[in-house]
Amino acid sequence: MPKILVCYKWVLDEQDIKINSGNLSLDSSRAKYKISDYDKNAIEEATLLMEAYEGNVDALTFGSDKVKQSLKDALSRGPGSVQWIGDAAFEQADAFVTANVLAAAIRKNGTYDLILCGEGSADSYSQQVAPRLATLLGIPVITFVQKLCMDGSRTIATRKLGDCTEVVEVEGPAVISVLPEINKPRIPSLKQVMAAAKKPSQEIKLAELELSAEDIIPKTVSISVKGYIMNRKNILFKEASQADNVAKLVASLAQEGLC
Amino acid sequence: MSEEEKFDAIIIGAGPAGAACAYVLAKEGKNVILIERGATAGEKNVTGGRLYTYAMELVESGLYKQAPMQRKVVREQIMMMSANSAITADYVNYDFGTDVPQSFTVLRTPFDEWFAAQAEEQGVMLACGILVEDLIERDGKVVGVRAGDDEIYANVVVAADGVNSFIAQKAGLRDDICPHAVAVGAKEIIELPSNVIEDRFNLTGDEGAARMLVGGTNGVLGGGFMYTNSNSISLGVVLNPEDLARQGKKIHEIFQDLKMHPAIYSLIKDGTTVEYGAHLVPEIGFSGMPKKLYRDGLLVVGDAAGMCMNTGTILRGIDLAIVSGVAAARAIIANKSAGDVGASYMQQLEQLQLLPTMRLFGKYHEVLSNPRMISTYPNMANEIMKMMFSVDGTLPKRIDKAMLGIVKRHVTFGQIVADGWKGFKATT
Amino acid sequence: MSGIWIYSEDSVIAKELLTAGLELKVSMSQSVGVITLAGEEQDAFIAAGADKVCILKGQNPWSESYADAVADFVSKERASVLLVGGTLRGKDLAAIAAATLRTGLVTDALTVQYVNNGIETTRLIYGGLAIQTEAISLPAFVTVPPRTYMEAPAMAGRQGEVFTVKVDNIASGISVSSVCPIIREGADISTASRVVGVGRGFGKREDLAMAEKLAQAIGAEIGCTRGIAEDSHWLPSERYIGISGQKVKAELYIAAGISGQVQHVAGVRDSKIIVAIDTNEKAPIFAAADYGIVGDLYEVLPLLAGAMGEK
Numbered sequence: 002m003p004k005i006l007v008c009y010k011w012v013l014d015e016q017d018i019k020i021n022s023g024n025l026s027l028d029s030s031r032a033k034y035k036i037s038d039y040d041k042n043a044i045e046e047a048t049l050l051m052e053a054y055e056g057n058v059d060a061l062t063f064g065s066d067k068v069k070q071s072l073k074d075a076l077s078r079g080p081g082s083v084q085w086i087g088d089a090a091f092e093q094a095d096a097f098v099t100a101n102v103l104a105a106a107i108r109k110n111g112t113y114d115l116i117l118c119g120e121g122s123a124d125s126y127s128q129q130v131a132p133r134l135a136t137l138l139g140i141p142v143i144t145f146v147q148k149l150c151m152d153g154s155r156t157i158a159t160r161k162l163g164d165c166t167e168v169v170e171v172e173g174p175a176v177i178s179v180l181p182e183i184n185k186p187r188i189p190s191l192k193q194v195m196a197a198a199k200k201p202s203q204e205i206k207l208a209e210l211e212l213s214a215e216d217i218i219p220k221t222v223s224i225s226v227k228g229y230i231m232n233r234k235n236i237l238f239k240e241a242s243q244a245d246n247v248a249k250l251v252a253s254l255a256q257e258g259l260c
Numbered sequence: 261m262s263e264e265e266k267f268d269a270i271i272i273g274a275g276p277a278g279a280a281c282a283y284v285l286a287k288e289g290k291n292v293i294l295i296e297r298g299a300t301a302g303e304k305n306v307t308g309g310r311l312y313t314y315a316m317e318l319v320e321s322g323l324y325k326q327a328p329m330q331r332k333v334v335r336e337q338i339m340m341m342s343a344n345s346a347i348t349a350d351y352v353n354y355d356f357g358t359d360v361p362q363s364f365t366v367l368r369t370p371f372d373e374w375f376a377a378q379a380e381e382q383g384v385m386l387a388c389g390i391l392v393e394d395l396i397e398r399d400g401k402v403v404g405v406r407a408g409d410d411e412i413y414a415n416v417v418v419a420a421d422g423v424n425s426f427i428a429q430k431a432g433l434r435d436d437i438c439p440h441a442v443a444v445g446a447k448e449i450i451e452l453p454s455n456v457i458e459d460r461f462n463l464t465g466d467e468g469a470a471r472m473l474v475g476g477t478n479g480v481l482g483g484g485f486m487y488t489n490s491n492s493i494s495l496g497v498v499l500n501p502e503d504l505a506r507q508g509k510k511i512h513e514i515f516q517d518l519k520m521h522p523a524i525y526s527l528i529k530d531g532t533t534v535e536y537g538a539h540l541v542p543e544i545g546f547s548g549m550p551k552k553l554y555r556d557g558l559l560v561v562g563d564a565a566g567m568c569m570n571t572g573t574i575l576r577g578i579d580l581a582i583v584s585g586v587a588a589a590r591a592i593i594a595n596k597s598a599g600d601v602g603a604s605y606m607q608q609l610e611q612l613q614l615l616p617t618m619r620l621f622g623k624y625h626e627v628l629s630n631p632r633m634i635s636t637y638p639n640m641a642n643e644i645m646k647m648m649f650s651v652d653g654t655l656p657k658r659i660d661k662a663m664l665g666i667v668k669r670h671v672t673f674g675q676i677v678a679d680g681w682k683g684f685k686a687t688t
Numbered sequence: 689m690s691g692i693w694i695y696s697e698d699s700v701i702a703k704e705l706l707t708a709g710l711e712l713k714v715s716m717s718q719s720v721g722v723i724t725l726a727g728e729e730q731d732a733f734i735a736a737g738a739d740k741v742c743i744l745k746g747q748n749p750w751s752e753s754y755a756d757a758v759a760d761f762v763s764k765e766r767a768s769v770l771l772v773g774g775t776l777r778g779k780d781l782a783a784i785a786a787a788t789l790r791t792g793l794v795t796d797a798l799t800v801q802y803v804n805n806g807i808e809t810t811r812l813i814y815g816g817l818a819i820q821t822e823a824i825s826l827p828a829f830v831t832v833p834p835r836t837y838m839e840a841p842a843m844a845g846r847q848g849e850v851f852t853v854k855v856d857n858i859a860s861g862i863s864v865s866s867v868c869p870i871i872r873e874g875a876d877i878s879t880a881s882r883v884v885g886v887g888r889g890f891g892k893r894e895d896l897a898m899a900e901k902l903a904q905a906i907g908a909e910i911g912c913t914r915g916i917a918e919d920s921h922w923l924p925s926e927r928y929i930g931i932s933g934q935k936v937k938a939e940l941y942i943a944a945g946i947s948g949q950v951q952h953v954a955g956v957r958d959s960k961i962i963v964a965i966d967t968n969e970k971a972p973i974f975a976a977a978d979y980g981i982v983g984d985l986y987e988v989l990p991l992l993a994g995a996m997g998e999k
């Protein structure tokens with residue numbers, strides 16, 4: 002009956018963010034939020050483990066005041082309950098602060114057999130929070146996991162690193178970060194969405210957590226964010242006849258000295 | 261699913277009709293689920309967005325005050341367009357804006373999301389991202405819905421799934437939409453600073469303008485509309501698909517031309533288009549509605565029931581959707597046995613003046629589907645204006661003669677009389 | 689606080705980081721040292737510009753298990769900067785060390801500079817949509833992706849101080865078994881001068897043959913989007929291009945059946961000419977391309993292969 006926690010981040014959908022052509026500033030006024038893509042894999046994996054080993058899964062998220070909107074989506078994906086911290090501090094939070102906050106929230110809840118994270122968050126993709134979290138909790142971390150199973154208190158994971166895969170084993174609680182290939186997140190069904198509406202969610206106020214003042218002062222400060230645009234020729238060939246299009250393309254490439 | 265889990269009502273579609281119905285039911289303590297295929301309510305919804313407030317007042321008095329309304333409409337305008345000119349009738353009535361304003365411009369995405377959230381606060385279970393695929397029937401009675409592998413049951417199912425209702429078709433109440441029963445709509449939201457909008461439309465504060473465009477559709481049957489939102493303009497066209505096909509024109513081309521019309525361009529100039537959408541609109545009005553709006557265990561509301569009308573000066577659908585949602589809710593609340601709900605729903609629609617209104621404007625689409633309305637008369641009117649305002653140093657014609665000449669060139673008197681009579685008949 | 693330290697479990701990357709470290713050495717006027725697990729490289733590091741080399745000697749070969757030792761060492765040294773080779777193992781180790789010492793860490797930095805008494809970095813966010821400049825208070829930890837800098841060239845007759853630190857890294861709590869290398873097939877696409885990229889526009893694995901034909905015709909390597917490698921497993925993962933995959937700096941990149949989400953485009957933006965083939969005229973890839981053909985790759989690719997082949 003493993004007790005599992007999954008951490009997910011509620012992020013702006015980068016596909017809705019526009020770059021202002023003038024000063025290259027970002028316009029996210031029309032952007033919707035989403036559960037960070039790879040955290041859906043983490044939630045799915047936690048849920049699969051729960052189903053396989055009759056455990057239970059809690060979800061935990063730290064975000065802005067908007068994070069409340071994420072609870073139903075998260076719960077409909079499997080977790081039995083969710084705890085959320087919605088605070089303005091999130092806007093400036095770096096991985097240092099985020100890990101401090103999550104660790105404090107986890108200590109408050111007692112212990113878990115496994116804590117799952119995504120490989121990286123869709124917005125910052127810093128790939129730090131999982132190892133930081135493990136270090137703060139004083140338990141091992143296994144990153145970049147493509148396959149995961151449990152055997153009593155042992156966890157066996159296959160990691161995938163650039164040049165090799167390795168099977169690692171850990172005894173007792175650990176933090177795991179999963180790769181997106183580990184599973185296909187489910188599309189919540191009607192029954193799952195209905196069930197989510199009945200599941201408990203609990204707000205944790207930042208003030209309730211045992212955090213020192215420094216714990217929530219970011220170590221890295223954003224100086225500027227600029228749209229990263231490319232100037233390309235954007236010449237489109239869209240005649241009905243592909244032969245013509247190809248001919249035109251080849252001619253252009255010849256001009257570029259590429260053939 | 262066991263009996264005690266059975267819902268009092270399953271509502272399919274979280275548009276204005278569905279949200280209104282769910283809200284009223286939940287407020288009465290009914291156990292309701294509102295199912296929406298979009299990831300959020302309003303995600304999939306396109307509309308020019310003018311909402312008549314009386315409908316919201318039926319849902320709950322004062323509720324509209326919290327709604328994300330854009331501007332209260334005090335300027336009602338009609339623009340008669342011809343190739344390079346336009347006549348705009350601008351009726352301003354500040355009473356429209358006092359105490360409970362008559363109507364507001366709305367943006368559907370935030371409005372629908374807000375409305376569904378209100379229903380949720382009343383205790384409605386809102387299930388987004390779920391497509392209802394089928395109805396479950398037991399001995400001729402609708403008892404529930406199917407989505408994926410899941411089945412859920414209720415006393416009454418309410419089809420609020422919009423124009424071209426797939427659910428009403430499943431229930432055999434509405435056959436596949438025929439092109440002449442619907443119009444196709446396209447619209448853009450064009451962002452502009454609020455002060456620019458106020459200057460261009462002669463508005464102050466949260467006042468708004470609603471403008472119907474007559475002509476300006478390259479002679480294709482239909483019309484356009486323009487609504488001022490807080491810091492954007494909704495510009496759209498609603499066209500007759502058959503006529504589009506007949507004339508071999510594309511809706512987005514007509515739309516582009518409309519935007520480029522000098523009289524329109526000056527209003528949207530320097531704006532940025534932040535949203536484009538296309539959608540069907542029930543066009544025929546009363547005669548386009550299904551013969552029957554209910555079955556044992558099923559009610560059809562809003563666009564799904566063809567409750568939309570276009571008088572040429574006003575386009576109404578959102579308010580009718582809300583009213584029908586309220587009617588359905590009242591019928592469900594009033595009747596223990598699902599069998600009686602249908603008939604009582606029809607009574608509600610009569611009492612709330614929805615059906616009478618639909619009947620009153622019943623023949624209007626015929627008037628509007630008369631090509632003279634969208635090209636001949638606008639052109640004629642513009643030419644008369646031209647004649648009256650042109651000065652080039654030559655000897656002007658006598659006004660009455662010139663006027664006659666222009667009219668003759670466009671129409672026969674017979675036609676004028678006939679059209680006038682039709683227009684008159686259509687409302688009496 | 690003094691000293692710029694470099695760590696990577698991969699000695700080639702360590703030498704790349706020396707280039708960055710030597711730039712900082714000038715602006716910060718502090719010494720540069722290398723922390724390594726590979727004692728045999730000590731002279732090479734010194735020749736490449738290291739003033740000091742610290743060899744960590746433990747019993748556990750698993751490089752992640754050196755995180756505490758690295759943290760320990762840099763805190764003892766009161767290092768002001770730690771540059772870590774941005775491999776997955778490196779990022780893992782850096783994050784653990786940063787948490788232990790409660791320091792800031794920037795991963796995948798494109799640039800690292802010393803600006804008004806702090807370290808300033810740039811990195812991509814939102815999958816490559818935007819570039820963020822950040823200031824890190826010292827001590828600053830930064831991971832730098834492989835091949836961001838050239839290897840620092842060896843200079844004759846440099847002197848440096850070498851010392852070895854014994855490390856007890858047995859009890860990491862994690863036991864590693866069966867490490868199996870992923871054999872790289874074909875050339876490294878990150879250095880290829882021409883690349884044909886394939887995406888989910890391909891219906892079946894077999895269909896990739898069309899892309900290979902084109903690749904042969906123009907002497908290109910095959911790359912792909914993440915899904916093709918990680919979900920479909922049609923190609924090995926070192927073939928996938930993007931923010932979390934390979935960065936290609938090709939003369940010519942041809943994207944076929946690739947929608948061009950920002951995360952993918954982030955990996956090809958340094959290519960000189962980008963060509964896109966996609967059925968959907970609205971696909972973002974066309975905005976990122978110099979030339980585009982709106983059409984079915986099943987029709988276009990064979991034609992293109994033929995035409996390019998003749999040339």
Ligand SMILES: Cc1cc2nc3c(=O)[nH]c(=O)nc-3n(C[C@H](O)[C@H](O)[C@H](O)COP(=O)(O)OP(=O)(O)OC[C@H]3O[C@@H](n4cnc5c(N)ncnc54)[C@H](O)[C@@H]3O)c2cc1C
Nearest residue numbers: 273275276277297308309310392421422445562563577578
């Ligand atoms: C261009 C245009 C301009 C218009 N302008 C105006 C105007 O200015 N004023 C006005 O009053 N009216 C206007 N209308 C009409 C108005 O938009 C509609 O009458 C109104 O939206 C009807 O509301 P409804 O709730 O019945 O349907 P909808 O608003 O269409 O809502 C139906 C909902 O059901 C969901 N749904 C559908 N099928 C399923 C399913 N199987 N399972 C789950 N969910 C489903 C849909 O996603 C949708 O959210 C306009 C329409 C158009 C197209």
Ligand SMILES: Cc1cc2nc3c(=O)[nH]c(=O)nc-3n(C[C@H](O)[C@H](O)[C@H](O)COP(=O)(O)OP(=O)(O)OC[C@H]3O[C@@H](n4cnc5c(N)ncnc54)[C@H](O)[C@@H]3O)c2cc1C
Nearest residue numbers: 887888889913914930931932933945946947951952967985
């Ligand atoms: C944090 C994060 C990191 C990521 N990192 C990466 C990364 O490093 N690299 C990466 O690639 N992705 C990455 N992704 C995933 C990325 O967001 C996209 O999902 C992915 O790139 C899409 O791959 P695709 O273009 O092959 O598939 P799709 O997006 O499905 O595109 C398929 C395209 O093929 C076209 N098509 C279909 N049939 C045909 C035909 N017959 N002929 C021509 N065209 C056709 C379609 O129109 C479509 O444009 C990342 C995502 C996240 C959240």
Ligand SMILES: Nc1ncnc2c1ncn2[C@@H]1O[C@H](COP(=O)(O)O)[C@@H](O)[C@H]1O
Nearest residue numbers: 008009063118119121122127128129130
């Ligand atoms: N604000 C947050 N709340 C909850 N979990 C988070 C948060 N930020 C990051 N995580 C988790 O840490 C993982 C790695 O994030 P990052 O280090 O930002 O790339 C994510 O995939 C999440 O599982």
